[in-house]
Amino acid sequence: MEPKYKRILLKLSGESLAGQAGHGIDFETVQRICHPIKKVVDLGVQVGIVVGGGNFWRGRSSGSMDRTRADHMGMLATVINALGVADGLEQEGLEVRVQTAIAMQQVAEPYIRNRAVRHLEKGRVVVFGCGTGNPFFSTDTAAALRAAEIDADVVLKATMVDGVYDSDPKVNPNAKRYDTVSFDDVLAHNLKVMDSTAASLCRDNHLPILVFSIEDEENIVRAVCGDNVGTLVTG
16 A cells, blocks of 8 residues: 655544543554554544544533633543553554643643654654644644644544545435535635635645544544545645
């Protein structure tokens, strides 16, 4: 198998780590996700990972709580997930570094762009926690930002659906799935790929997004090798 990309940014949702329970971390599920990531690294691909925190906490769903404080709680949730993913990757025999956008030296490295790139060049997987480090920005936006900063070739967004649809496939059984779609169409029609900030950031930096289902974990390898496993969003 020949990889299509040299350096990728993989976005994992918090929900993808929860397994059947739907919340928290299921380590058997984490290990199933980490196994194909090991295959990708063995192909010579450099891998950065941004993790969400929705399996523990969603700031935007916090009701009357102050939004900034709620988002800070969500950032801490992503660190729990980042450490869990790092442990799973290390059990696969990989070298891993966790970097966080909010300093917590006893737990992880602070995010430093040049250090992250150096880790990648040495074959280490870098897991980015705490999103962008700022409230009001999603972990999708963090994935787009980190991808641009590390000069990734593509953002791979592993989700619970198998691509981008013109409407919600869980509601509309006749929803149409796109093989490819432009950023302009995503933004104009409010297609649920990433939030508009993340999509605009990828568009402006010529970063394609490949959206695919994580329910079959081997899709990670197929996506890296250029197989048609989801929807490619490009300029």
